[in-house]
Amino acid sequence: MNKLRGTGPPGLSSGSSFVxxxxxxxxxxxxxxxxxxxxNRVGADWEVARHPGELTRFQRLLLPGVGAFGSAMAxxxxxxxxxxxxxxxxAGVPILGICLGMQLLSEQSDESPxxxxxxxxxxxxxxxxxxMATNTGFRRVRLSSGGGDAIPLTREKDFYFNHSFxxxxxxxxLISATFQWNQQEVVAAVSSRxxxxxxxxxxxxxxxxxxxxxKFANDxxxxx
Amino acid sequence: xxxxxxxxxxFFLSRNFRLQRLGNLAWLRTNFQIFQLASFVDEIVVFHVxxxxxxxxxxxxxxGLAEEIFVPLSVGGGIxxxxxxxxxxxxxxxxxxxxxxxxxxxxxxxxxxxxxGKQAVVGVxxxxxxxxxxxxxxSAGRAKLGFGSPSAxxxxxxxxxxxELVLQSIDRDGTGHGYxxxxxxxxxxxxxxxxxxSGGFGLPEHVAQALLDERLQAALTSNLxxxxxxxxxxxxxxxxxxxxDLAEWETLPER
Numbered sequence: 001m002n003k004l005r006g007t008g009p010p011g012l013s014s015g016s017s018f019v020x021x022x023x024x025x026x027x028x029x030x031x032x033x034x035x036x037x038x039x040n041r042v043g044a045d046w047e048v049a050r051h052p053g054e055l056t057r058f059q060r061l062l063l064p065g066v067g068a069f070g071s072a073m074a075x076x077x078x079x080x081x082x083x084x085x086x087x088x089x090x091a092g093v094p095i096l097g098i099c100l101g102m103q104l105l106s107e108q109s110d111e112s113p114x115x116x117x118x119x120x121x122x123x124x125x126x127x128x129x130x131x132m133a134t135n136t137g138f139r140r141v142r143l144s145s146g147g148g149d150a151i152p153l154t155r156e157k158d159f160y161f162n163h164s165f166x167x168x169x170x171x172x173x174l175i176s177a178t179f180q181w182n183q184q185e186v187v188a189a190v191s192s193r194x195x196x197x198x199x200x201x202x203x204x205x206x207x208x209x210x211x212x213x214x215k216f217a218n219d220x221x222x223x224x
Numbered sequence: 225x226x227x228x229x230x231x232x233x234x235f236f237l238s239r240n241f242r243l244q245r246l247g248n249l250a251w252l253r254t255n256f257q258i259f260q261l262a263s264f265v266d267e268i269v270v271f272h273v274x275x276x277x278x279x280x281x282x283x284x285x286x287x288g289l290a291e292e293i294f295v296p297l298s299v300g301g302g303i304x305x306x307x308x309x310x311x312x313x314x315x316x317x318x319x320x321x322x323x324x325x326x327x328x329x330x331x332x333x334x335x336x337x338x339x340x341g342k343q344a345v346v347g348v349x350x351x352x353x354x355x356x357x358x359x360x361x362x363s364a365g366r367a368k369l370g371f372g373s374p375s376a377x378x379x380x381x382x383x384x385x386x387x388e389l390v391l392q393s394i395d396r397d398g399t400g401h402g403y404x405x406x407x408x409x410x411x412x413x414x415x416x417x418x419x420x421x422s423g424g425f426g427l428p429e430h431v432a433q434a435l436l437d438e439r440l441q442a443a444l445t446s447n448l449x450x451x452x453x454x455x456x457x458x459x460x461x462x463x464x465x466x467x468x469d470l471a472e473w474e475t476l477p478e479r
Contacts, residue, residue, distance in 0.1 A: 031316075034297075037316065041292075066340055066341070100341075111341075134343040134418070136343055158472055203294065205294070206294055206473035208473065
């Protein structure tokens with residue numbers, strides 16, 4: 001089981017009030033260490049989930065991600081995790097995807113043509129334009145008019161993004177938040193019932209990012 | 225962006241590519257208050273500068289940093305194989321940086337890009353500028369790697385490889401005389417990439433001037449400015465006074 005848990009700083013005084021169990025899906029690629037550090041900092045009760053049978057033990061699941069869409073889906077499948085995640089979603093378990101993890105929730109990606117995503121959000125993952133560009137840095141995130149099932153932003157906040165692809169939902173009401181980049185509006189967060197995704201990295205977004213992780217670990221909701 | 229230089233045990237300042245030792249992570253924690261200063265920057269960059277750099281000890285040191293810093297962490301140095309990059313990402317790095325490998329081992333840079341995505345790869349271009357304005361691309365050891373401004377052909381190779389590019393002025397590095405913004409025009413062939421200016425920042429005004437330049441995405445300093453008193457805080461205040469649109473951060477939650 002979890003080898004990362006407890007590697008964070010000592011003295012997690014808030015831990016006793018955050019006793020909900022969160023599983024962080026480790027599929028071999030991604031920013032596990034950074035997410036682990038952030039969850040430890042906010043005193044979340046969490047464990048690594050690496051094997052299909054483990055996923056049913058958790059009240060919420062977090063799907064981190066740094067890497068390429070195709071290799072990530074192959075790794076999920078290779079570890080037998082794809083069906084377990086789908087089953088958890090069907091059972092109403094709140095699932096939060098971060099960056100690539102959010103893109104994996106979509107149906108497919110321009111990054112890896114022919115590779116199917118988890119399809120938990122009716123969306124396609126597209127190249128952000130211009131074609132060779134990446135969006136790296138803190139961007140000001142604002143509430144979408146759609147809103148989705150996330151708890152609305154109380155005000156605009158800056159979150160850290162680092163991506164070359166973005167999720168384009170089929171319906172506007174799946175979009176919870178957006179940001180402006182290169183004169184276009186880009187999706188920052190999606191939500192559909194118990195499925196949530198953020199294109200930014202909350203674990204790298206100072207206090208406001210850690211607050212997002214703490215809220216999800218504690219309550220299973222996305223509150224920006 | 226705050227730059228730290230690391231030799232496997234200690235962190236250093238950079239002065240004209242000569243190193244001045246600060247201390248180990250414990251020293252940084254006590255004397256430099258690294259974790260508090262992280263709240264004034266939007267990214268931390270760590271370069272392993274030892275020729276014998278190995279990713280295992282580097283990764284171990286990074287873990288200590290990453291446990292308490294909740295801004296992005298970019299790292300460079302000692303990445304000779306894909307496994308080295310794997311180790312650094314596992315330790316908490318968000319992006320890896322390549323300098324000489326951009327020219328000598330593009331296969332490695334491609335492998336990292338293909339596994340982690342282009343946005344996770346940063347190029348570093350060290351350059352000098354002669355009196356007649358000619359640019360020379362150099363290694364960190366000052367060996368000449370390229371002549372003149374990057375060409376369209378260079379751009380064809382580099383643009384697909386990296387997500388951002390650090391333009392590091394060797395002439396100004398550690399001088400505190402300001403970044404040579406006038407040299408940026410020499411890199412116009414690479415304008416498709418976001419640029420980060422590095423080298424020469426010695427005053428808060430230098431940072432603000434760079435951030436106001438629309439060609440630049442960020443300013444990276446490993447200079448004394450960052451290590452003395454309230455240098456970083458003042459640089460941020462000066463940028464805000466100059467109408468630079470800075471990200472706003474909430475304080476970290478209590479433990």
